[in-house]
Amino acid sequence: MVAVYTLYIFDRHCECIFxxxxxxxxxxxxxxRSTAAATGGRSEGSKEPANTGHAVDGTGTHLAGDSQRPxxxxxxxxxxxxxxxxxxxxxxxxEEEAKLVYGVAFSTRNIINKLNSKDSPQGGxxxxxxxxxxxxxxxxYYESPTGVKFILTTDIAAVxxxxxxxxxxxxxxxEYVVKNPLFNVDPLASSPIENDYFRAVLNNYIRxxxxxxxxx
Amino acid sequence: MEKQYxxxxxxxxxxxxxxxxxxxxxxTYGSLVVQLAxxxxxxxxxxxxxxxxxxxxxxxxxxxxxxxTSLERxxxxxxxxxxxAKVGFKLFLNVVPTxxxxxxxxxxxxxxxxxxxxxxxxELPPKAVADGLWYSNxxxxxxxxxxxxxxxxxxxxxxxxxxxxDDVSEIRVKLVRMLDEEVPASDD
Numbered sequence: 001m002v003a004v005y006t007l008y009i010f011d012r013h014c015e016c017i018f019x020x021x022x023x024x025x026x027x028x029x030x031x032x033r034s035t036a037a038a039t040g041g042r043s044e045g046s047k048e049p050a051n052t053g054h055a056v057d058g059t060g061t062h063l064a065g066d067s068q069r070p071x072x073x074x075x076x077x078x079x080x081x082x083x084x085x086x087x088x089x090x091x092x093x094x095e096e097e098a099k100l101v102y103g104v105a106f107s108t109r110n111i112i113n114k115l116n117s118k119d120s121p122q123g124g125x126x127x128x129x130x131x132x133x134x135x136x137x138x139x140x141y142y143e144s145p146t147g148v149k150f151i152l153t154t155d156i157a158a159v160x161x162x163x164x165x166x167x168x169x170x171x172x173x174x175e176y177v178v179k180n181p182l183f184n185v186d187p188l189a190s191s192p193i194e195n196d197y198f199r200a201v202l203n204n205y206i207r208x209x210x211x212x213x214x215x216x
Numbered sequence: 217m218e219k220q221y222x223x224x225x226x227x228x229x230x231x232x233x234x235x236x237x238x239x240x241x242x243x244t245y246g247s248l249v250v251q252l253a254x255x256x257x258x259x260x261x262x263x264x265x266x267x268x269x270x271x272x273x274x275x276x277x278x279x280x281x282x283x284x285t286s287l288e289r290x291x292x293x294x295x296x297x298x299x300x301a302k303v304g305f306k307l308f309l310n311v312v313p314t315x316x317x318x319x320x321x322x323x324x325x326x327x328x329x330x331x332x333x334x335x336x337x338x339e340l341p342p343k344a345v346a347d348g349l350w351y352s353n354x355x356x357x358x359x360x361x362x363x364x365x366x367x368x369x370x371x372x373x374x375x376x377x378x379x380x381x382d383d384v385s386e387i388r389v390k391l392v393r394m395l396d397e398e399v400p401a402s403d404d
Contacts, residue, residue, distance in 0.1 A: 102400055174283040
C-alpha cells in the first residue's frame with residue numbers, strides 16, 4: 001500500500017500554487033505525529049475551533065483510518081478548504097518550505113540535465129529527473145511540457161509514481177484548473193488554486209491509489 | 217518525423233476528443249465578431265481584441281493539447297510548426313493547414329489554410345474588407361498564446377484571407393526569440 005504524504009504544484013513563475021498533505025499522523029515529514037488519533041482542531045489554528053475535522057458535510061476523506069481532512073495551502077480567507085494554519089506544528093513556515101522544496105527539485109533537475117548535456121535555458125526535463133529517496137521518504141517529480149511542476153512525496157516503497165503524476169496533470173489539473181475560466185493564467189503573476197472540485201477529485205484519486213496495491 | 221505527428225494528430229482527434237457541433241461553434245464565433253464590430257466600430261480595434269481573446273484561449277489550450285497527446289517539447293522550430301499544423305489544428309478544428317514559405321533563417325513560416333471552418337457561412341461587408349478586418353484573427357492569438365507558454369515569443373498575423381478576396385488564407389508565424397525559463401528569486 002502506497003502512502004502518499006504531500007503534493008506541491010509549482011507554476012511557471014516558480015511560485016507554489018498548491019500544496020496539500022495527507023496521512024499527517026504517519027508521515028515522517030510532519031512534526032504532527034502525535035495527532036494520528038486526535039481531531040484536526042489543533043492544526044487548524046484559531047479560525048475554526050468548532051470544526052473538529054470529522055467530516056460532517058459528507059466529503060469524508062477517511063484515508064485508511066486517518067480521520068483528518070487533507071490540509072491545503074495557500075488559501076485565501078474565503079476558501080472553504082481546511083487550511084494549514086500558521087500556528088500548526090511545523091519546523092519552518094509554509095512559504096519557506098515551498099521555496100526550499102522548489103529549490104531542491106529545480107537544482108537537481110538542472111544538474112541532471114547538465115550531466116546529460118541536455119541543459120537549455122528553456123528548461124524542461126530532458127534529463128529525465130524522476131525521483132530521489134531518503135531513508136524516510138521518496139520525492140517524485142514531474143514537469144509538464146508547459147512548465148508546471150508537480151512534486152509528490154510518498155513512502156519509500158513507491159518506486160515510480162510517474163504515471164500517477166501524469167494522471168494528476170492530464171486528468172485533474174488540466175480538467176479542473178486550466179479549463180476553469182475563473183482561474184487566472186496571467187503571463188506575469190501567479191494565482192493559487194482555490195477550487196473545490198479540483199481538491200475533491202484530487203483527494204478521491206489519491207485515496208484510490210493509496211488503497212490499491214502499491215506501484216512497484 | 218512528419219508521419220509521426222500526422223498520426224498523433226489523427227489518433228488524438230479520433231479518440232481523445234469530445235466533439236461539439238461545428239455549426240454551433242461557427243455561428244457563435246460569427247456573432248461574437250459581429251458584436252465586437254458593433255461595440256468598437258473600428259475594425260483594427262476589433263482585430264486587436266480578437267487577438268487578445270485568442271491569446272487567453274491559447275495559453276490554456278496548449279495545456280489541454282499536451283495532456284491529450286502526451287507530446288514532449290519540440291526539438292526545434294520546424295518541429296513546432298509541424299505540431300501546430302498536424303496536431304493542434306487537427307485536434308481542435310479538424311483541418312490540417314500546410315506549412316510553407318520558410319524564411320532563410322528558419323525563423324518564419326506560413327500556414328496555408330485551404331479550408332477554414334470559421335469562414336463557412338460568412339460574408340464580409342465591403343466596409344469591413346476596406347478597413348482591414350481579419351475575421352479569424354482569434355487563431356493568430358491562439359497560436360501566439362500557446363507558443364508563449366512553450367517558451368517562444370512569436371508574432372503571428374494574417375497575410376491573406378479568402379473572405380477578403382484572396383485565393384487562400386495565410387497566417388505568417390515569426391519567432392522573435394526563445395524565452396528563458398524563470399529561475400526562483402534568490403534570497404541574497
